[in-house]
Amino acid sequence: MRSLLMFAFALFSTQIGVFPAFSQAMDQSDPLQYADIADLSSDAPLIIHLTVKDAIKVDPARVPNAPPGTQRFYIVASTNALIRGQGGIGETIRYVIDLPLDEHGRAPKIKKKSFIIFARRPSGSGGDNVQLVAKDAQVDWTPEREQRVRSLVRELVARDAPPAISRIASAFHVPGTIIGEGETQIFMETESGSPVSITVLKRDGQRKFWAVSLGEIVDEAARAPVRNSLLWYRMACFLPRQLPAAALAGDSPTNAQQARSDYQMVLNDLGNCPRSRRP
Numbered sequence: 035m036r037s038l039l040m041f042a043f044a045l046f047s048t049q050i051g052v053f054p055a056f057s058q059a060m061d062q063s064d065p066l067q068y069a070d071i072a073d074l075s076s077d078a079p080l081i082i083h084l085t086v087k088d089a090i091k092v093d094p095a096r097v098p099n100a101p102p103g104t105q106r107f108y109i110v111a112s113t114n115a116l117i118r119g120q121g122g123i124g125e126t127i128r129y130v131i132d133l134p135l136d137e138h139g140r141a142p143k144i145k146k147k148s149f150i151i152f153a154r155r156p157s158g159s160g161g162d163n164v165q166l167v168a169k170d171a172q173v174d175w176t177p178e179r180e181q182r183v184r185s186l187v188r189e190l191v192a193r194d195a196p197p198a199i200s201r202i203a204s205a206f207h208v209p210g211t212i213i214g215e216g217e218t219q220i221f222m223e224t225e226s227g228s229p230v231s232i233t234v235l236k237r238d239g240q241r242k243f244w245a246v247s248l249g250e251i252v253d254e255a256a257r258a259p260v261r262n263s264l265l266w267y268r269m270a271c272f273l274p275r276q277l278p279a280a281a282l283a284g285d286s287p288t289n290a291q292q293a294r295s296d297y298q299m300v301l302n303d304l305g306n307c308p309r310s311r312r313p
Contacts (some may be wrong), residue, residue: 072216076151081118084111104132148175189264196265197224207289217298234296271307
């Protein structure tokens with residue numbers, strides 16, 4: 035057991051931190067926002083529903099780098115379900131986490147409680163040792179929360195899943211033949227290299243509308259993303275608050291200003307990206 039504990043201390047050296055209030059389950063509503071779950075799920079090759087079998091307190095003298103006001107635990111847990119993960123997972127999971135002490139200096143009691151963890155397999159470790167992807171990547175389990183996570187994971191692993199956006203590469207506006215008409219196109223680079231573009235159209239006598247295309251060809255059937263979907267998350271949570279000047283290079287001042295205005299309309303329609311934790 036001592037050797038396992040020493041391994042866990044080294045494993046967790048880059049993941050120390052306080053377990054924030056968002057992870058505490060609420061009776062009436064789930065404080066975890068869509069973006070919270072998406073942030074954790076996107077970074078986690080392993081997502082596991084588990085029950086804690088043993089929570090071993092680590093002597094503070096052994097972990098001088100632990101955050102003040104926390105207790106480090108070495109967790110031994112039984113697997114209830116693998117929500118995400120290729121290659122399967124064992125019946126027993128081991129990991130380390132820092133949990134905050136209450137106002138009386140007492141550590142939380144988590145033995146026999148169920149959680150969802152977002153984790154990865156550290157290189158060179160044993161098969162049952164995992165590492166949390168963030169300091170707060172252990173969240174209370176509820177049936178409803180598990181369904182939310184499963185739904186989002188299905189979006190992430192879908193063949194046509196929208197990719198993560200790296201930057202806005204270019205944008206331009208083309209006026210129409212009638213005053214008031216026009217089209218703005220905004221092209222984005224992504225981590226996967228797959229193209230993503232936004233088209234904003236204004237036709238005479240019609241309301242201005244915009245849509246997102248995933249592919250080389252601008253899809254006439256494309257629409258704006260639905261809130262709390264993966265495509266919405268990729269855009270609302272990561273697009274810059276204004277068009278980069280470099281993206282508008284070569285466009286006339288008048289057309290560039292219209293492109294900026296159309297981009298702000300897109301941001302307003304997407305709305306904010308609420309989170310209850312820091313990504």
